[in-house]
Amino acid sequence: MFETIIIGAGFAGAVIAERLATQLNQKVLIIEKRNHTGGNCYDYRDDNGIIVHKYGPHLFHTDNQEVWKYLSCYTEWEVYHHEVLAYIDGKKVPIPFNLNTIYEVFPVALAMRIEEKLLTAYEYNTKVPILELKKSTDTDLQYLADFVYEKIFLHYTAKQWGMKPEEMDSAVTARVPIFVGRDNRYFNERYQGVPKHGYTKMFQQLLNHPNIKLMLNTEFQEVMRFDGDKILFLDKEFNGKVVFTGMIDELFGCQFGELPYRSVDMRVETIERNNYQEAATINYPNNYEFTRITEFKQIHFTKSDRTTILKEYPEPYRRGENTPYYPIFTEENKAGYNKYVDYAKRYANLILLGRLAEYRYYDMDDIVEMALKIYKGAAA
């Protein structure tokens, strides 16, 4: 019946399914626990016609021409270059911290001095980690590094990960960059945009093939069993390939312990105004419990008398209650993850792919690239 079963209908699952169905003419079954496809990229038009990214803002950016061309078969793109402001010292200023930001937050004389020193020490239009600035013998540059660390990074990251600032490892965290240039954009890749009609429509197109069957609202455990070294689908041994893109610990009943994740409470609000804020996303590193506010009208332009915003409140992941967004990288967690990977090896036909299955962070373009690579490996 089915030649491949894919668990999860996010980018990893959808791209693999599309390739197998269209290129190898395989019958593919996708099992998805949610009642929609697209994973965390899922979006919808709300009552005001505004496209809302339900699981947080997704801005597509890549230097990978193959990935861009591939997705372009399934969507047109809206030209969109993301800019982010951070609210610090009563002002909303561009981040990553750049030469424009310096002039906005420092007295002019200091700003000019810092600019000159940066341009002498580093190449124009490059990124410099603040850790490197700190090593400089120049006190102005050290001051800049400390300022950015404290105002932009420290409290934001503490909120994001639920730590106290004093618990944070400054050596690790000091990788935050300064951009020695005047480009206010958040990303610098060649290809940037959002799907013209939203991600959900793009996923519908990706999966719009008679070979691809979609089982929604279904936990994989309800129809599959991993038993000894056999995989069963509806109580029958399944010998095709299984691509698993869900949480790896749940794949094996959490027998080596639960892997921790960080979650975010995404709170959508409708505002009775034409426009809410000065940029699509504004970060609040040092105020409030939320980390940032995104105004979706500014990502997918929509004419409406109202506007829709999203406040993101980071919170611990509670299994079965909220969404696992980010793996938490500690030595202990990596060791736990590796036990699952080892255990998974007994299933010769099992492929682990994606943010949750590989317990790592993927940007959207990276997971598409990886899925195309896995497909090519499987097809070879």
Place this chain on the structure above:
Amino acid sequence: MFETIIIGAGFAGAVIAERLATQLNQKVLIIEKRNHTGGNCYDYRDDNGIIVHKYGPHLFHTDNQEVWKYLSCYTEWEVYHHEVLAYIDGKKVPIPFNLNTIYEVFPVALAMRIEEKLLTAYEYNTKVPILELKKSTDTDLQYLADFVYEKIFLHYTAKQWGMKPEEMDSAVTARVPIFVGRDNRYFNERYQGVPKHGYTKMFQQLLNHPNIKLMLNTEFQEVMRFDGDKILFLDKEFNGKVVFTGMIDELFGCQFGELPYRSVDMRVETIERNNYQEAATINYPNNYEFTRITEFKQIHFTKSDRTTILKEYPEPYRRGENTPYYPIFTEENKAGYNKYVDYAKRYANLILLGRLAEYRYYDMDDIVEMALKIYKGAAA
């Protein structure tokens, strides 16, 4: 695994699934050939934020309080009373033809005479079939009946069913009513409206239960087989109940011949204007190839500088190419249908339900009522 398998995720399938899942705690699998639920009620917000009924306008109206209350658990309602105008003799006038219409199309003296005669012969606020008017000895009333038959009914119905006017059986077709009253509404039921956030959202709510698994983009033949007197699901005998809401001839490989249907080519257009027409739906009985134009903004109010309209072009049903909307009731077709019903009796666990499976027309409220009844029968 599954206790009931339902084929088709329209009203019939969704209501049965909801009842079985929530009331009997049954695990239910719905198999749906399209990539969405809701059957022909499916709607979506287009790029202008306007809710579009993809398969033609669906206006909910019922006198059945139980049905209204039941659906109200899954949607709020927008108060909406449908009005239809018909373009005749260069004017857009209310239909069903009523006392207001009479004053719009006839000279005042004639209109007053007809009104008086109607009010003398019939009760106020009732419907009178034009066939009955024709039997009247009064020439004005006969004239009215002929006028309505010719201008409102004859050519519209000929387009709708693809017949020449002269082929039409006037005895059958003359059941079109005149409304002896001043109520311009198309429906007179106690409860009228549209789901506040659209039908698709309402179906998502109906099906939003962990017991309901949804298999989209899947023809039932791909996973089921009807073999002798056994029903197989993925090559294993399935002994639970099977509710089939699809085309009954396709259930049995069209072995007694294909049942014919009438289809409609639904053509959606975006218009660069705030507003397109004077009413939500305007019928064109005597002009053009389409039967009617619907402007969706007037059904689900949306603020936009553009407006979205739908022109309906009736056409023959071509299997596998377009959508079967209406069964075609002839003695021959009913006989063909009955062969399938007889054949279906060998499957003790098979239930046939809905417009396509029962080869009959259902309004939305009627199919919900029937599904609730079937559920009660099965649960008893």
